[in-house]
Amino acid sequence: MRLINRITIIIILCLLVNLIGVLWINYATTKSYLYSQLESDLQNAVTSVSMRIGPYLNPLDTEMINATVNAYGNSGFYLSVEVDLNDQPNIAYTQPLKIDGVPTAFIEFAQFPIVEASTSLMDNQWRQAGTLTITGNPAYAYQHLWQSIINTIGWFLLLIVLIIALAAVGVGKMLKPVYLVIRRVNRIRKHYVGDEIPLPNIKEFRFLVQAINNMSERIKTQFNKDARLHESLKLQALQDPTTGLSNRHYFNSHVTSWLSDNPHGYLMFIEITGLDQINQQLGFHKRDEVVVRLGEILRAVCKNEQQYVLCRLSLNQFGVLVTDAGEEDITVLAQELINELHNSEVVNLFEDDDFVKVAACAITEPLSLSKALSLVDNALNQAKQSSEHFFVKSDNKIPIFELPKSELKLLLESAVDNDKVDLEKQAVNCFDEDAPIYHFEIFARLHDEKLGKISAGAFVSTLEDSGIGPSFDRKVIELVMAKLKASSNTRYAINLSSCAINDNGFLTWFEKIIQNDQVKQSLCFEITENTAIYSHESALHLANVLHTQKIPFGVDHVGKKFESLNYLQSIKPDYVKVAPIYTTMAAVGDHRAYFTASLVAAIHNLNIHVIASHIENNEQLAQFIQYQFDGYQGFINTPTSF
Known part of the structure; x- marks a missing residue:
């Protein structure tokens, strides 16, 4: 009682x-x-x-x-x-x-x-x-x-x-500090801490609240230490210390997650020969300087952080995951990379002019990691046997990949102008079975007479690069609003592109539309971690606008980058969806699962809800209860038409 x-x-x-x-x-x-x-x-x-x-x-x-x-x-x-x-x-x-x-x-x-x-x-x-x-x-x-x-x-x-x-x-007012203490204890149990509880006037309760505040402060300090330890261990375990790129563990986990979710893109290997000779002749310091420079060139060529995952696989081998790209795109990328390497100052340190080989293989269907890597290895062997610097193995199963960027841009513009955008929804559930559905996430697809249904993964980078994002996002929002029911209490999450939140015209329209009561009641909005980091000022403005209207706001693919989570403290999202790589780590169940637990604890310390992504089945779901996630989504809930 x-x-x-x-x-x-x-x-x-x-x-x-x-x-x-x-x-x-x-x-x-x-x-x-x-x-x-x-x-x-x-x-x-x-x-x-x-x-x-x-x-x-x-x-x-x-x-x-x-x-x-x-x-x-x-x-x-x-x-x-x-x-x-x-x-x-x-x-x-x-x-x-x-x-x-x-x-x-x-x-x-x-x-x-x-x-x-x-x-x-x-x-x-x-x-x-x-x-x-x-x-x-x-x-x-x-x-x-x-x-x-x-x-x-x-x-x-x-x-x-x-x-x-x-x-x-x-009595209720008098006991308010007790209720706050109970709520704080329950939140601490889920790794939330929060701000200090105001001290009451009642002496006995004042001592109790002061004790809880002191305990919360110590726990927050410990959480912060754990968060810093998480970042440190994450860098040590998942980042190459020389180049700052991801290491093979991170790359394999990320590629595994990508391969399981309708992959559309290319895996690329870059092999540098001659590093052993530089080490023998000039020492390992010089060799490391060359490796660092190679990493910088790789970053400079692969500018779109959202489209590429860069990795140092071994001493003389780099890997690149390129999502949403066709053969033309990958060929241009490989040629630009080779040109940059040959035009750099490190080229004189190599005895052989043919010191770089690039191979890429199209991935257009779910595969095991070993199968995908073996395909790229075979392509790299063919590149070594060829007089050319690079070899690209294409796959014509997905015609969308063969479209030049210009044609794909026209296809996107036509879809927006002619209402050829279809919507699907996928449930995001709470781990508490008695709680309602957290929300439904909206996914946009194109439908074309020749190419059929085209998922967002095939055109999202073109959407960002071509500047169509504002008009496309506006179309999606309008389509969702047209189907909202006046009495519905269900929320629908809509992803906003980076170029949209950086567009003044779109923001002006957006700030007017979110004042609608139905929008406040039924919608929430998300951006990716890349957008939150690399367009931080725009993301901060968007967050403030949504917080003012009391509309939930989230960040997707959190933890994908090696940057600190400090950006979450400024934009203060209501929830985040962690990158699929952490689902893969937790599912494996080895020492890497620690990074999933520590990431969730670090985000909870900021009073932000955490949602697991890419949950495939009930067995996997049962493993995630121990990590204190607030919700989950994935193909355990099949997307349905909206």
Whole structure:
């Protein structure tokens, strides 16, 4: 039972005891007063009746005496009025005791005694002519006593209700620090901390809250240490210390996640020969300088951080995952990379001009990691045997990859102008089975007569590079708004592109549209971690706008980059969706699962909900309960048409 309920029960019991005491005092006092009043009234009545009868005693006028007796008897205040005349028949008026409106049980409990009063009748010669006896009617006393009890109970019940209401408000306000402490303990259990609880005025509660605040501060300090340790260990375990690129562990985990989710893109290997000779002739410091420079060139060529995942696979081999690209794009990328390497200052350190080989293989369907890597290895071997610097193995199963960027841009523009954008929704569930669905995420697809259905993964980079993002995002928002139900409490999450939130025209339109009550009630918006980091000012502005309108805001693919999570402290999203790589790490269950747990704890420390992505089945879902995620999504919930 809650404390406030116990306190309320104690208050009610105290009031009931008080009520019983007041009722008894009121009952005893009123009964005594009414009995005294009844006796006094009878004495007055006897005197009055005797004086009225006196003139009719000598000479005796029985008719007038009878009329006087009946007149007093009919008043209802007396059970009987009796005149006992000497040597004459008695003259009397009697009526039964009848008490209306009073329960029988109360009558039996109260038990007013019957009151009588008598006096001698004297004629005008001062001789005793008879005796007058009047018996009082206690019905009025019963009724008055009962009504007094009822009124007392009524006023007391009203007072009890008023006191309970005031006590509920007062005690609830008084116990607010206790509720805040309970909520804080529950949130700490889920690795949330939050700000300090305000100190109450009550001394005992003040000590309790102060203790919880001190504990929270220590836990927050520990969480911050854990977060820094997470970043440090993450860099050590997943980042190449020489180039700052991801290492093979990270690359393999990321590629595994990508391969399981309708992959569309290329895997590229870059092999540099001659590093061993540089090490032998000039030392490992010079070799590392060359490797660092090679990493810088790779970053410079692969500018779109969202489209590429860069990795140093081994001493002389680099890997690149290129999403949303066709053969033309990958050929241009490989040629640009080779040109940059040959034009750099490090080229003179290599004895062989043909020191770089590039191979890429198209991946257009789900594969195992080993199968995908073996395909790229075969392509690299073919490149080594060829006089060309690079070899690209294409796959014509996905015609969209063969479209030049210019044609894909026209296709996107046509889809926006001609309403050829389809929407799908996928549920994001809470781990608490009793909680409602967190929201539905909206996915956009194109439909073309020749190419069929085209998922967002095939055109998202073109959307960003070509500047169509603002018009495309606007179209998606309008389509979703057109299908919203006025009474629906379900939220739908819409992803916003980087170029859209950097476009002033789109932001002006967006800030007007989110003032709509239906939008506030039914929509939420997301951006990617890349957008939050590399367009931080625009992301901060968007976050402030959405927070002002009380619209939920999220960040997707969190943890994909090696940057610190400090950017989350400034934009303060309501929730984040972690990168699929952490799902892969947790599913493996080895030491790398630590990074998933520590990432969730670090984000919870910022009071942000964390959603797991790419959950495929119930077995995998069961593994994730231990990591304190707030929600999950993936193909455990198949996307459906919106």
